[in-house]
Amino acid sequence: MKPPFKPLRQTRAYLDVLAQIREAILTGTYPPGSKLPSERELTEQFQVSRVVIREAIRALELSGFVRIRQGPYGGAYIEDLSSAPIVRSFLDLFMANKFCAEELIQARLLMEPEVARLAAARLDECLAKRLKEAFLLEKRGKPTDDQWVRQNLEVHYILALMSGNRLYEAILASLLALTHEIVRVVKPPHQLIHNHEEHGAIVEAVLSGDPDTAALAMKEHLRSVGHALVRLERQYREKTGRMGLSVPSETVSEHPLS
Numbered sequence: 001m002k003p004p005f006k007p008l009r010q011t012r013a014y015l016d017v018l019a020q021i022r023e024a025i026l027t028g029t030y031p032p033g034s035k036l037p038s039e040r041e042l043t044e045q046f047q048v049s050r051v052v053i054r055e056a057i058r059a060l061e062l063s064g065f066v067r068i069r070q071g072p073y074g075g076a077y078i079e080d081l082s083s084a085p086i087v088r089s090f091l092d093l094f095m096a097n098k099f100c101a102e103e104l105i106q107a108r109l110l111m112e113p114e115v116a117r118l119a120a121a122r123l124d125e126c127l128a129k130r131l132k133e134a135f136l137l138e139k140r141g142k143p144t145d146d147q148w149v150r151q152n153l154e155v156h157y158i159l160a161l162m163s164g165n166r167l168y169e170a171i172l173a174s175l176l177a178l179t180h181e182i183v184r185v186v187k188p189p190h191q192l193i194h195n196h197e198e199h200g201a202i203v204e205a206v207l208s209g210d211p212d213t214a215a216l217a218m219k220e221h222l223r224s225v226g227h228a229l230v231r232l233e234r235q236y237r238e239k240t241g242r243m244g245l246s247v248p249s250e251t252v253s254e255h256p257l258s
């Protein structure tokens with residue numbers, strides 16, 4: 001068997017470079033959309049080799065801080081920070097069997113009733129319109145598989161936006177992306193995982209500014225989502241070859257998913 005590690009090519013100088021550039025981005029020296037100094041300029045400023053600079057820029061790119069553009073105006077451009085890296089990390093953890101669907105749904109059950117409560121309590125007109133539209137689209141549309149799942153999760157995501165808590169929004173975006181991934185791989189029949197009435201009850205309560213009813217409706221909805229998701233996980237792990245530990249043996253139930 002090949003040894004799992006390769007010899008280090010150089011010192012960890014790039015970590016110091018990385019830390020300084022990150023600090024400059026976070027404190028606004030380089031705002032979103034602006035360009036980092038060129039490789040040559042950075043090499044001169046930091047007094048290190050090009051390899052070190054390249055390594056630091058690569059790390060910035062992987063963590064979503066910059067995007068590399070090619071061509072005459074190419075270079076490392078600062079990204080508007082988003083929750084995308086958190087979404088990827090959660091997905092990696094799930095795929096690597098570091099947590100299971102049951103734990104995913106426990107977290108959603110804790111957070112989303114509160115999100116629905118907040119959404120109803122601080123009703124924002126613009127987002128309320130978006131919520132209504134997303135719900136109607138979900139009811140009407142006959143889209144392709146991927147769009148269909150997206151539409152169903154959209155209602156949950158808009159509620160997270162409406163909660164006004166950006167940390168809830170980032171965490172829920174990750175948990176919803178996971179739900180999306182499981183459904184995308186398993187492709188269960190739509191009628192088994194879809195329930196308009198449950199979404200309807202949540203949306204209605206939020207739009208009428210009734211926090212308690214909204215929270216309760218979300219809780220009930222997630223309980224049935226949970227049953228379906230836990231059962232789908234087994235099929236997911238079989239299909240992807242990533243077997244979980246404590247997954248029940250039943251097949252897909254009649255419970256709705258999103």
Ligand SMILES: [Zn+2]
Nearest residue numbers: 152199257258
């Ligand atoms: Zn749902």
